[in-house]
Amino acid sequence: MKPTFVDFSADPPLLGNAEFSYQAVQQTPGHLTMDRGGTVDIRFQVAHRDPALETEMTLEVTALVSKNNEEPGFAPMDVLVNDQPVISDWRIPGGGDQEQVNRFAVPGRFLRTGENTLSIRCSERATMMLWLYRITLDAVYDRDKSSKEMHARDTADEVFVYRTEVRAIGDVTWNPQPDLELYLGMGEPRQVRLSNLSWQEGDGTQVAVGFGTADFRGSRRSPAGELQDFRGELLSRVPIATDAPPADAVEFNNRFDWGDGWYDAGRLLLLFRNGDRQPTTLTWRNAEGEAGAIQFDSNRTRLAGYHHARNEGPVAYDGEPTDPKLRQRPH
Numbered sequence: 352m353k354p355t356f357v358d359f360s361a362d363p364p365l366l367g368n369a370e371f372s373y374q375a376v377q378q379t380p381g382h383l384t385m386d387r388g389g390t391v392d393i394r395f396q397v398a399h400r401d402p403a404l405e406t407e408m409t410l411e412v413t414a415l416v417s418k419n420n421e422e423p424g425f426a427p428m429d430v431l432v433n434d435q436p437v438i439s440d441w442r443i444p445g446g447g448d449q450e451q452v453n454r455f456a457v458p459g460r461f462l463r464t465g466e467n468t469l470s471i472r473c474s475e476r477a478t479m480m481l482w483l484y485r486i487t488l489d490a491v492y493d494r495d496k497s498s499k500e501m502h503a504r505d506t507a508d509e510v511f512v513y514r515t516e517v518r519a520i521g522d523v524t525w526n527p528q529p530d531l532e533l534y535l536g537m538g539e540p541r542q543v544r545l546s547n548l549s550w551q552e553g554d555g556t557q558v559a560v561g562f563g564t565a566d567f568r569g570s571r572r573s574p575a576g577e578l579q580d581f582r583g584e585l586l587s588r589v590p591i592a593t594d595a596p597p598a599d600a601v602e603f604n605n606r607f608d609w610g611d612g613w614y615d616a617g618r619l620l621l622l623f624r625n626g627d628r629q630p631t632t633l634t635w636r637n638a639e640g641e642a643g644a645i646q647f648d649s650n651r652t653r654l655a656g657y658h659h660a661r662n663e664g665p666v667a668y669d670g671e672p673t674d675p676k677l678r679q680r681p682h
């Protein structure tokens with residue numbers, strides 16, 4: 352089945368094989384807000400003889416229920432496909448502090464060739480609001496296909512530029528640092544939508560950060576063991592031409608191994624500008640829950656690491672520069 356998704360956290364919403372309408376719902380920055388009795392209908396297409404018709408689909412609904420002062424709110428959710436109930440009176444977990452991914456199986460017999468309708472309804476008994484962020488639909492074995500396509504559209508090969516500051520632990524005064532310019536792409540390459548990133552620099556400095564929509568927070572440890580708060584504010588997103596990257600970007604041809612031999616894994620492209628600092632290792636987690644790590648040798652003529660896709664086992668990873676002259680550089 353085609354990647355099928357709606358991302359209400361984007362402005363305007365991102366759509367894949369879908370269109371939507373709603374009643375008793377407000378389109379607010381970052382999500383849809385559903386009042387009691389509110390309904391969102393998402394129409395999507397299923398092709399003739401699509402495998403999903405014979406098996407099932409996986410539905411993901413990312414949502415939360417707004418809090419009732421300091422207590423969890425109450426806004427049960429019903430989910431239907433072509434008026435067939437998938438789940439009724441579903442309570443969103445988490446207490447309203449952060450969005451939650453809710454997964455459901457949709458039987459293939461609920462589907463039909465052509466147009467189908469997914470309906471999400473907020474209970475008439477709701478006392479608080481139901482917030483909808485993202486919805487994806489995939490054939491059961493197309494794991495995360497729609498999520499990956501959705502995030503790829505939202506992050507279209509751009510260098511993220513952050514203003515950065517540090518302060519000593521326990522201090523109140525922030526001190527400016529060089530801007531951090533960052534791009535990490537893998538495969539075609541396609542940009543990795545980072546949620547967490549750690550790196551070590553050549554002098555032994557260690558950094559660990561977590562990314563928000565327009566900022567990051569984390570810490571930095573000096574070679575002498577001094578700890579600092581480290582934060583960044585997003586200044587801009589600058590397009591990058593991955594087929595003709597900047598001269599200071601590093602680009603590697605990569606391969607991976609499940610244990611039965613090596614296979615082509617496409618390219619890895621990294622642009623990292625932070626004054627004169629450069630990473631010797633990188634460890635990350637992306638927005639889809641995938642994780643990876645790479646280490647460079649002393650001359651950046653080789654990398655090694657791993658990649659760990661969600662719901663799959665880890666694979667070994669290695670690569671060498673795309674530029675033949677760099678591969679021949681002596682150690």
